[in-house]
Amino acid sequence: MFNKIYAFIKRDVTIATSYKLSFFLRFFGMFFSILVFYFIDKLFGSTATPYLMDYGGDYFSFVLIGIAFTSFLWAGLKSFSKVIRRGQMMGTLEAMLITPTRISTIILFSSIWSFIATSVTALLYLAIGGLFFGVDLGSANILSTAIVLVLTIIAFSSFGILSASFIMIYKEGDPINWLFSSSSTLLGGVFFPIEVMPDWLQSISKILPITYSLDAMRLAILKGYAPAALTHDILPLIGFSAIVMPLAIVSFYLAVNKAKMNGSLTHY
Amino acid sequence: MVNTVEYSIETKGLVKSYPQPRNFFEFFRGTEKKPVTALDHVDLKIKKGEFFGVLGPNGAGKTTLTKILCTLVLPSEGEVRVNGYDVVKNGGGVRTSIGLVSSDERSFYWKISGRENLVFFAVLNNHSWSRAKERAAEVLEIVGLESAADRRFETYSSGMKQKMAFAKGLLNDPQTLFLDEPTRSLDPNAAKEIRHFLSSLSKQGKTIFLTTHNLAEAEQLCKRVAVLHRGRVQGVGSKRDLGRMLTRGERLMLVVSGLEKPGISRLETLSVVDSVGVEGLGGGRVRLTLELAEGSVSTVLSEALKLGLQIHSTRTEEASLEQIFEKLTTEEV
Structure with missing residues (x-):
């Protein structure tokens, strides 16, 4: 298994580093988006303080963690379907499917690099925030952060696998991705605390895993909460994974079977 | 009971029909469309070590047949065994024992080298990392591409890309090798070289299943051929057998x-x-x-x-x- 994980990561790193300009543009993009929120904080930061007392009262730190860890939502939601789509478009999916390696392994291991790159991006966000914009990361609880991160990846990935099932059959037009990416950005507390929204919108945000994930991440990093103090976020994340992951796995196998029946496994 | 010893490939009553896609209005009206039959009761027995060709015009069902034998498409009806493994019940077993060589250049990663491509696919064929590197070197030598192995795939000529396709197909030392128009888009000299290479593979005792439009190539290489037309096998045998049929x-x-x-x-x-x-x-x-x-x-x-x-x-x-x-x-x- 480790040979395969290594092979997939090596392949993806080699391909990613062959596009050198892309890496630098991504880095500068990150820096500029941080800068935008830094100046927004300068302008309106103090008015947001009453809503942000649970996280230390600082809007810039709040939003920095929001944008850093929302990238895991994108990675979880999109990487699996992207692997299938790219493989179908490039023609490499068929070449992999002709080997004894199971399709689930191919999809899972092909996504590892995406999560590693996302982790590096999140760390860079935090590092830039800490080094250049004075965000205090000194009190972060590493264990809590790691637990929340793992649960976040599992919860988001379960929706991502569900999304991949649609891509397997329909190729384009994936309702899971559409539904979660738009609703999570608006209602999940990425750019503003959910408390500023009307009650009925807050109720919707409670059924999105990103709401619990970002809340727990902020409390773990900015306030140093221990895992036991985060159970109100950790339990819903476990619940999402426990319900959606089995459903996603069954859906994925049904989708592969259907694609093999209608002969569209490698179509695009 | 299917004989798992004598035959590399055996199909009994193989039928494949594809549902026809429905447009937006048909979908919401619930309009049913009659499925298209791609293969219609195909019975084939291909002996171990045989060089077997499948001929047929476009749309005859050659690609569907190859994809079913390679477990990429499931049959609608019938029994299909490859190297003794049932393609439906034991697809993994089938894939450990076969290789596929297509003329599709897109089945490689263009931004990495030929060697890196082969090592990656060797690992997917369940080789350890060190064995994968060794095996990649071996197949590169077999196809004569050692000197260009560390160049990016995108820099290869068409002939070199096709040789790489052979190298990839041989990574797991397959009992049965499927070839999908392997000399398409090659110049006459490169095609001749590939045919010579195929003859040598056949002499090693591998079963070779060739689908092609090139009748001269089939005549030169194959001991027996099947002619597919509209999903049906119209004839199977040596050229003489088929000639006698007519x-x-x-x-x-x-x-x-x-x-x-x-x-x-x-x-x-x-x-x-x-x-x-x-x-x-x-x-x-x-x-x-x-x-x-x-x-x-x-x-x-x-x-x-x-x-x-x-x-x-x-x-x-x-x-x-x-x-x-x-x-x-x-x-x-």
């Missing part, structure tokens, strides 16, 4: 003189003669082309002498694969 046996070409109309009628009425073709050559000479039952040349010749014909030359010939293909794919047999 003509009962042999074709006799005679150049004669002294032939009158009653003579032609007399020859046509012989029970061993299927048909007589007549072509005037000038100077009273005529070329007769007779389709005969096997082993009846002497009967026809003695009858010709009885009719008083003067025979200037005789020649027998088998139908070419091109003639067989044309006949089998333009009419029901």
Whole structure:
């Protein structure tokens, strides 16, 4: 298994580093988006303080963690379907499917690099925030952060696998991705605390895993909460994974079977 | 019970039908469309070590057949075994024992080197990392690409890319190798080199399953061929077997003189003669082309002498694969 994980990561790193300009543009993009929120904080930061007392009262730190860890939502939601789509478009999916390696392994291991790159991006966000914009990361609880991160990846990935099932059959037009990416950005507390929204919108945000994930991440990093103090976020994340992951796995196998029946496994 | 020892590939009553896609309105109206039958009760038995070709016009079902045998598509009905493994129940077993060589250049990662591509696919074939590197080196040597192995795939010529496809197909030292038009888009010299390479693989005892439009290539390489048309197997066998299916046996070409109309009628009425073709050559000479039952040349010749014909030359010939293909794919047999 480790040979395969290594092979997939090596392949993806080699391909990613062959596009050198892309890496630098991504880095500068990150820096500029941080800068935008830094100046927004300068302008309106103090008015947001009453809503942000649970996280230390600082809007810039709040939003920095929001944008850093929302990238895991994108990675979880999109990487699996992207692997299938790219493989179908490039023609490499068929070449992999002709080997004894199971399709689930191919999809899972092909996504590892995406999560590693996302982790590096999140760390860079935090590092830039800490080094250049004075965000205090000194009190972060590493264990809590790691637990929340793992649960976040599992919860988001379960929706991502569900999304991949649609891509397997329909190729384009994936309702899971559409539904979660738009609703999570608006209602999940990425750019503003959910408390500023009307009650009925807050109720919707409670059924999105990103709401619990970002809340727990902020409390773990900015306030140093221990895992036991985060159970109100950790339990819903476990619940999402426990319900959606089995459903996603069954859906994925049904989708592969259907694609093999209608002969569209490698179509695009 | 299917014999798992004698045959590399065995299909019994294989049927594949595809649902037809419905447009937006048909979907919401619930309109049902009749499925398209791609393969219709295909029965094939391909022995271990055989070089077998599948011929057929576009849309005959060749690609569907290959994809079912490689577990990329599931059959609708029937039993299919490859190297003793059931393609539905044990797809993993099938894939450990086969290799696929296609003419699709897109089945590689263009931004990494040929060697890196091969090591990656070798690991997917369950080799350890170190063994994968060794195996990649071995297959690169087999196809003669060692010197270019560390160049990016995107820099390779068409011929080199096709050789890489062979190298990839051989990574797991497969018992059965599937070749999907392996010389398409190659220049004559490169195609010749590939055919030579295929002959050498066949001598190693591998079963080779070739789908091609190139009849000369099939004729040169394959011991037996199947001709597919509209999803049905129209004929299976050696070129001679298929020729017999169409003509009962042999074709006799005679150049004669002294032939009158009653003579032609007399020859046509012989029970061993299927048909007589007549072509005037000038100077009273005529070329007769007779389709005969096997082993009846002497009967026809003695009858010709009885009719008083003067025979200037005789020649027998088998139908070419091109003639067989044309006949089998333009009419029901």
